[in-house]
Every structure is written in structure tokens, then in C-alpha cells.
């Protein structure tokens with residue numbers, strides 16, 4: 010049973026249950042075990058049916074500068090890959106579906122060729138050939154992205170790094186892992202856990218399917234950025250195949266290196282537009298020994314911020330995640346999952362706090378003291394703390410299943426933005442008002458296209474996920490949302506992509522965050538390194 014955490018003085022007030030007691034001894038087993046089960050739910054089989062394809066692509070045209078694939082090209086590429094790698098053609102067209110469609114089945118290309126090389130040299134040869142022949146290429150990792158960045162738009166060749174899947178080395182003294190781009194994130198995490206008790210400095214719901222190279226190429230943020238910072242800080246080196254086929258070997262192990270431009274940074278978050286990451290060198294921190302999670306009911310977004318401030322001050326170094334969700338997010342999730350509900354009754358907002366550290370007793374005592382004090386100061390209305398592994402997983406699942414839950418009504422428009430903390434939730438309010446004013450939204454009236462706009466996310470990182478859950482995709486809804494959302498974010502000096510990237514979805518919106526000069530320099534870099542534009546075309550650059 011979940012332990013209800015209520016301070017003695019508030020026990021009567023909360024849920025009218027005078028038998029509730031403050032809990033103690035809350036340490037739980039490591040959370041990585043949880044991540045794997047969630048990741049399975051994110052596998053391809055769980056995808057939603059395709060809905061948007063034709064509408065989305067109506068405003069882009071295939072660029073005829075790219076050659077159409079010929080049988081001679083296929084033969085030449087087969088010769089490069091040899092017998093060890095694999096190649097998928099349209100002999101059985103459905104074999105290509107997994108690679109042509111994104112995880113949400115929202116974006117779908119029509120590639121007729123998937124190449125899965127086994128070495129960096131093969132990647133290099135393939136890219137060299139494609140460059141010479143003007144064949145467009147989409148690099149692909151685990152294909153778990155949410156902005157249509159890793160799938161073709163038209164007939165681009167898909168270059169999957171799935172067969173580049175070796176751990177190259179792990180130094181258990183320094184914590185530096187070197188691995189191929191196609192290693193699954195969870196595999197890397199398990200490996201470094203078993204070989205020195207380290208943790209990968211990034212965790213996300215798609216851990217069981219996404220690749221290390223893919224998370225670096227998209228600069229994924231995930232659930233513990235608050236603790237470990239962004240990949241721009243953890244990645245020490247990269248191996249990259251450039252658009253002309255040359256290999257940039259920058260697989261350094263140095264934490265300090267001040268010899269001019271830090272070129273690897275260019276590729277972190279580049280989304281495969283300027284090079285294909287084939288290997289990563291990354292610094293991994295020691296794995297915490299004790300994990301706790303608590304799930305709290307909160308009265309307002311203002312209170313969410315106060316709880317965050319208090320958590321930073323009082324939990325300090327053991328605070329490893331601070332997530333929030335609104336009431337509508339929890340309601341949608343409730344319809345989608347069968348796990349026991351975390352709290353009795355409803356609250357306007359919910360907060361999930363994870364602590365992780367090296368001393369179970371100390372960490373639990375810290376969390377307890379924090380929660381006691383938060384209740385006493387009336388910052389939180391109700392709360393639970395996990396007391397074993399299954400409760401720990403259950404509480405996290407109420408947060409991690411929101412993205413899926415928001416799509417089951419038919420579809421979802423996803424916005425992933427950074428905003429100043431104070432203004433984070435005002436976007437959700439503004440969008441709901443706008444949809445209601447336009448008569449487009451109702452959570453009960455099935456004739457309306459929109460069910461509701463929900464807000465949740467990594468509030469500790471200033472990152473809001475605004476998901477507009479719809480019964481059906483429509484131009485009217487899209488026009489009500491865009492460019493409004495991007496203008497709103499820009500007006501508050503936020504970012505139109507906090508962590509998912511720009512991909513195809515936001516190909517036209519980079520200028521809402523980056524200055525004209527920045528956009529100009531990005532385009533210049535692209536044209537220097539990829540003058541023919543063969544890498545990941547039709548995306549943001």
C-alpha cells in the first residue's frame with residue numbers, strides 16, 4: 010500500500026481520515042528498473058493509427074534536385090554494406106513501415122530503402138556515394154522522436170544506425186563510456202551499472218528503444234536534467250560522418266580541453282542535418298543508491314513554484330526530478346491506465362518529486378522533513394510517498410504515461426516549450442481560452458474536435474509539455490494553435506523547442522527563438538558542410 014504522507018497536525022484536515030500517519034523509512038530500490046517497463050509501452054506496437062500524413066505534407070514539395078533511387082544505386086549501396094549489415098527494400102513494402110513512420114504515426118515518408126551498416130567506415134562510404142549521386146539521406150536512431158525529425162518526408166534513403174551497437178569501452182575509474190551510436194540507452198545504462206555502479210546522465214520514457222546517438226543528435230532532456238544537466242555538458246566526444254563522407258574523429262575523454270572551437274557541440278542537437286553521429290564518449294556520474302518518489306496534490310500553479318523553491322532549498326543535492334501535471338493530465342491518464350490512483354480526491358495540480366542519493370536513511374529523513382514542513386506551511390494539500398519498488402513505478406507511471414494518454418482520444422498536437430518559470434502555465438490557460446472562444450473544445454461534447462489542452466512536464470527545468478488532445482486533426486484547430494503558441498513563447502523569450510527538437514513539425518519556427526543572425530549562421534554552416542543538402546532535408550535547415 011502507498012504510504013500516505015500527512016503531518017500529524019494536518020491528518021484530520023486531509024481527506025478527513027484521522028488514521029493517517031506520517032511515514033518513515035521510505036527508501037526504495039533503484040528506479041532504472043521502472044524505466045524499462047515504461048519503455049516497453051513506448052514500443053512500436055503501441056502506436057496510434059496514422060491521421061495527419063496527407064495534410065501535413067501538403068505544403069512541401071519534393072525537391073527535384075535529389076535523384077530518384079535507381080536499381081544501380083541499390084546494387085552499389087548493397088556492395089558497400091556487404092553481408093554483415095542489412096538492407097531493406099520495398100520487396101515487402103510493409104517491412105519499411107517501421108522506418109518510414111514516426112512513433113506517433115503522425116509523420117510518414119515513402120522511402121524505398123533502409124540501410125543498416127555495421128561500421129563507421131560503411132556509413133562513410135554510403136554517405137560519400139549518396140553525396141556524389143545527389144541522393145538524400147535521413148539518419149535514424151531508435152525512431153522515438155516526437156517532431157518528425159527522424160523519418161523521411163519523401164523518398165529519402167533511411168540510414169539506420171541500429172547495427173552500430175557495440176560498447177567500445179568503459180573506464181570504471183573516470184566513468185567515461187565510449188559506445189556506438191546505435192546502443193540502446195537502457196543497454197548502456199545497465200552496462201555501466203554492472204561495471205562500476207554508474208548511471209547514464211539522462212533518463213527518459215523511451216529508454217528501452219531510443220539510441221545513445223539519437224539522444225545526442227536531438228539533445229534529449231528527459232527526466233533528470235535537473236540533476237545531471239544537459240548533454241552539452243556530459244558528452245566529451247563524438248565520432249561523426251560528415252555530409253561528404255569524411256569522418257570527424259573527436260572521441261575525446263577530456264573534461265577540460267580549451268584548444269579552440271568545441272566542434273562536437275555543433276552536432277549535439279543538430280538532428281542529423283550536418284553529420285551522422287556514429288559514436289559517443291560520455292561522462293557518467295556515480296549511480297545513486299537510494300531512490301524515493303513522492304506524489305503531491307497542490308492548489309495552484311503558484312504553489313507548484315513555491316514547492317519547487319522549497320524543494321531546492323531543503324532537499325538540495327538529493328533532489329533529482331521535479332515534475333508537475335495539471336488536473337486534466339491526471340484525468341486523461343486515469344482513463345488510460347489501470348494503476349492505483351496516487352491520491353484520493355482531485356487537486357488542481359500535482360507534483361512528483363524524486364530524490365536520489367547515497368544514504369537511504371539520510372535521504373528519507375530529508376524528504377520526510379521537507380514534506381512535513383510543506384504541509385505545515387500549507388503548500389501542499391495531500392501526498393503519498395512510495396515505500397517499495399512497485400509503488401515507486403506506479404507513481405512514476407502517472408507522470409510517464411501522460412504523453413500516451415493524451416493521444417488515445419484520436420490524436421494530439423504536441424508543443425514542447427521552455428518558458429520563464431513564472432509564466433510556464435499561462436500558455437496552457439491561454440490555449441484553453443482560445444480553443445473555447447473558438448468553440449472548438451469540449452471534454453464531453455463529441456462533436457467538438459478538441460478534447461482539451463493539458464499541461465505537464467519538467468517544471469524544474471522550465472520545460473512545459475502542452476498537449477492538445479483531439480478527437481480528430483483539423484486545419485481549423487491547427488490554425489487556432491499555430492502560430493499562436495510560437496508567438497506566445499517568443500513574446501516571453503522562451504524556446505519553441507525545449508527538448509524534442511524542431512524536426513519537420515517546427516521546420517518553419519526556428520526564428521521564433523533564434524535571432525536572425527543566429528539563423529543566418531546556422532544556414533551558413535549547413536551550406537559549408539552540406540552544400541548539396543543531402544542530409545535530413547525538408548527539416549529545420
Ligand SMILES: O=C(O)CC[C@@H](O)C(=O)O
Nearest residue numbers: 155214409412423474476
Ligand atoms: O509527448 C510529450 O509531449 C512529452 C514526452 C516527453 O518529453 C516527456 O516528458 O514525457
Ligand SMILES: [Zn+2]
Nearest residue numbers: 231467474508
Ligand atoms: Zn519531456
